[in-house]
Amino acid sequence: MNDPENIVTAIYRAVDWINGELPPDRQLIKAPETRLVGPQSVLDSMHLVSLIVAIEREVEDTFSLTLTLADERALSMKESPFRSIQSLADYIGILIK
Amino acid sequence: MAENKVVLITGTRKGIGRALVEHYAGRGCHVVGCSRSPFEGEFPNYRHYCLDVGDELAVKRMFSEIRKHHGRLDVLINNAGVASMNHSLLTPISAVNKIMGTNFTGTFLFCREAARLMQLHRYGRIVNFATVAVPLKLEGEAVYAASKAAVISLTQILAREFADFGITVNAIGPAPIKTDLIRGVPPEKLDALIERQAIKRYGESRDVIQVIDFFVQPASDFVTGQVIFLGGV
Numbered sequence: 001m002n003d004p005e006n007i008v009t010a011i012y013r014a015v016d017w018i019n020g021e022l023p024p025d026r027q028l029i030k031a032p033e034t035r036l037v038g039p040q041s042v043l044d045s046m047h048l049v050s051l052i053v054a055i056e057r058e059v060e061d062t063f064s065l066t067l068t069l070a071d072e073r074a075l076s077m078k079e080s081p082f083r084s085i086q087s088l089a090d091y092i093g094i095l096i097k
Numbered sequence: 098m099a100e101n102k103v104v105l106i107t108g109t110r111k112g113i114g115r116a117l118v119e120h121y122a123g124r125g126c127h128v129v130g131c132s133r134s135p136f137e138g139e140f141p142n143y144r145h146y147c148l149d150v151g152d153e154l155a156v157k158r159m160f161s162e163i164r165k166h167h168g169r170l171d172v173l174i175n176n177a178g179v180a181s182m183n184h185s186l187l188t189p190i191s192a193v194n195k196i197m198g199t200n201f202t203g204t205f206l207f208c209r210e211a212a213r214l215m216q217l218h219r220y221g222r223i224v225n226f227a228t229v230a231v232p233l234k235l236e237g238e239a240v241y242a243a244s245k246a247a248v249i250s251l252t253q254i255l256a257r258e259f260a261d262f263g264i265t266v267n268a269i270g271p272a273p274i275k276t277d278l279i280r281g282v283p284p285e286k287l288d289a290l291i292e293r294q295a296i297k298r299y300g301e302s303r304d305v306i307q308v309i310d311f312f313v314q315p316a317s318d319f320v321t322g323q324v325i326f327l328g329g330v
Contacts, residue, residue: 046261053213057164066157 007089007096008032010062014054015085018047032086048082059092067095100125103167104313107150107207108177110134112276116302117174117309118143129163132177150177150203160210169218172313173211175204175225175248180241180278182286193240200244205251208266212259221264222313225252229272229330233293237286245270249324256322265321267312272300272328295329 012030019027026042028034028051035041036048043051052069060066074081074091081091104121108114109130122128122140129144130136136145148155163170179199181192204225215221227249230242249268256266272294273279273287291297308325311317 050216050262053216057213060161066154066161 004089004093006062007059007092008085010058011055011085011089011092014051014058017054018043018051021050022047030085032084032089034085036082036084036088037080038083052082055088055092059096063096065096067092069095102126102171103129103163103169104172104174105129105131105163105170105207105211106174106176107131107203109145110136112278113271113274113302113305114176117176117306120306121172126172127167129159131159149199150207151198153206156206156210160214164214170211170214171221173207173215173221173223174309174313175207175223177203178226178245178278180238180281182237182241182282184237185239188240196240196244197247200241201247201251204248208251208255212255212262212264215264216259216262219263220315221259221262222317223255223259223264223266224309224312225266225268227252227268227270227324227326229270229290229294229326229328231270232326232330233290235290252324253322260321263318265312265318267321268324269305269308269312270324270326270330271305272326272330274300274302274305291328293330298328300327 015028015030022028022042028042036043036051056067056069081087104126106114106117106128109118110132114130114132118128118130118140122142125142127142128140129146131146131148131150133147133149135147146159148159150156177199179196181188181196183192208223211223212221225248228242228245230238231246231249235242252266252268259266273290279287291299304327308327312320
C-alpha cells in the first residue's frame with residue numbers, strides 16, 4: 001500500500017489541486033524531477049504552503065495516517081526534502097515506513 | 098448568516114459556547130462543537146466531540162472527520178478558555194501550563210487546522226476570544242491576561258498570514274459575563290472592574306453573539322486583525 005508509486009500518485013493529486021490555483025503559464029509539471037523550491041520552481045511561498053498542506057491531506061486519505069511534513073526534522077536536514085517531487089516522495093516514504 | 102454554513106465552536110458544554118450553539122444551530126447552520134465533557138441535550142444540526150483543545154492528535158482527528166463529512170469549514174469560534182485568579186507569587190506552574198495550554202495552544206491549534214480546511218474554498222471566518230483583563234491590566238490575572246494577550250498577537254498576525262486564503266481572523270474581548278469563568282472572582286473585584294467600563298453592567302451572551310455575527314458575515318471580508326472589547330474598555 002505505502003509503496004513509492006502510491007506516494008507519488010498522492011503527490012500528483014495535490015499537484016492537480018494546486019494547479020487549479022495557479023495561472024495557466026505557471027502550472028506545476030507532474031514529473032519526479034519537478035522543482036518545488038528555488039529559482040526553478042513556479043511556486044511562490046504561499047502556493048508552496050498550500051501544496052504541502054494538500055500533500056498532507058492526500059497522504060492522510062491514501063494511507064489513513066496523519067503526518068507533518070514541515071517539522072523540525074525536515075527543516076534541519078542538510079538537503080531540503082522539498083527540493084523536488086521525487087525528494088519529497090522519498091522523505092514521505094521514510095516517514096510512513 | 099446563511100443556512101448550511103459549517104460552524105465549529107469550542108467549549109460548547111455551557112455558558113457562551115452553548116448559547117452560540119443554540120444561536121447558529123437555530124439559524125440552520127451545521128454546527129460542530131467540542132468540550133472535555135459530553136454535551137447535554139440535542140440540537141438537530143449539532144454534532145459534539147469530547148476532547149481537550151490542546152490535544153493535537155484528537156483535534157486533527159476531529160478536523161479530518163469534519164472534512165470528510167462536510168467537505169468544508171466556514172466559521173471557527175475559539176470560545177474554550179480557562180481562568181485562574183491568583184497572585185503571581187502564589188501561582189503554581191501547573192496552573193500556568195493549564196491556562197496557556199487551553200487559551201493559547203488550543204486557540205493556535207484550532208486556527209491552524211481550521212485554516213487548512215478553509216483554504217480549500219478560499220473562504221473562512223475565525224473569531225478568537227480575548228478579554229478586557231488585557232487592556233485593564235488586572236492584578237491577580239497575570240497569567241490569564243498574558244495568555245489572552247498572546248491570543249491577540251496571534252489573531253493580528255494570523256490575519257495577515259491567512260488573508261491571501263480569503264480567511265479573516267478577529268477577536269472579541271468580553272467584559273465580565275456571569276459564567277463559570279468568573280465564579281472564583283470575589284464580587285468586590287468584579288464591581289471594581291465594571292466601574293472601569295464606559296457602560297457599567299455585566300456582559301451577556303447576546304452581546305458576544307452580536308459582535309461575532311458581525312465578524313462572521315460574508316460581507317465582513319475587509320475586516321480582519323481586529324479586537325473588539327465590550328463595555329467600552
